[in-house]
Amino acid sequence: MNTDNPKPAGKPTPAARPTPSARPAPAARPAPAANKPTPPPARIEQVRAACGHMTDFPVFDDRRDQRFREQRRAKTASRMCADCRQKAEVERNIQAEKMKEEKARKKAEQAEAQAKAPQGQAAKPVQQRLPDGSVFHVVYDAAKTQWSGTLTVPEKGEFKASASGVFRLLELLDRHYWQAVGRAKEG
Ligand SMILES: [Zn+2]
Numbered sequence: 001m002n003t004d005n006p007k008p009a010g011k012p013t014p015a016a017r018p019t020p021s022a023r024p025a026p027a028a029r030p031a032p033a034a035n036k037p038t039p040p041p042a043r044i045e046q047v048r049a050a051c052g053h054m055t056d057f058p059v060f061d062d063r064r065d066q067r068f069r070e071q072r073r074a075k076t077a078s079r080m081c082a083d084c085r086q087k088a089e090v091e092r093n094i095q096a097e098k099m100k101e102e103k104a105r106k107k108a109e110q111a112e113a114q115a116k117a118p119q120g121q122a123a124k125p126v127q128q129r130l131p132d133g134s135v136f137h138v139v140y141d142a143a144k145t146q147w148s149g150t151l152t153v154p155e156k157g158e159f160k161a162s163a164s165g166v167f168r169l170l171e172l173l174d175r176h177y178w179q180a181v182g183r184a185k186e187g
Helices: 069-078 082-116 119-126 166-180
Strands: 043-048 054-059 135-141 146-153 157-163
Antiparallel strands (some): 146 157
């Protein structure tokens, strides 16, 4: 399905992305030419495109594009030919489609795995609070720019740690407790 891609596959996009080095003419003069029909090229030359194929290069009347002709030529030579651009675009669309499918497949797999997961694993982290009466005692040492402190848990003992930040310290103490009671804290 291709509903959210506004560009129909396989249609070449002429000059959609100008390269910074070789931008063709009209920027300088605002376009009164917009309403006039484009005059046909004076002749068509062949230029070797980046893909190695020869590609048509329209050359216009000197008055019209003498100034920017070589820039246009360089740009034509720096791009792939129209056929190859079209193929590349089709290829890109196919790749994008594949990636989308892959993503959807992974998501479905994850959802399935989650549905199958043992209930205990999902339910466990709900209640991991410190026991009643737990006490943090923290002190800042300005010389060391360090917090150190203890967490005292009734019937479990005292846990010590230090850290540069007070929240980090509380986290460390908390973690020490959970390690001591044999459960890694989740979340
Ligand atoms: Zn080509």
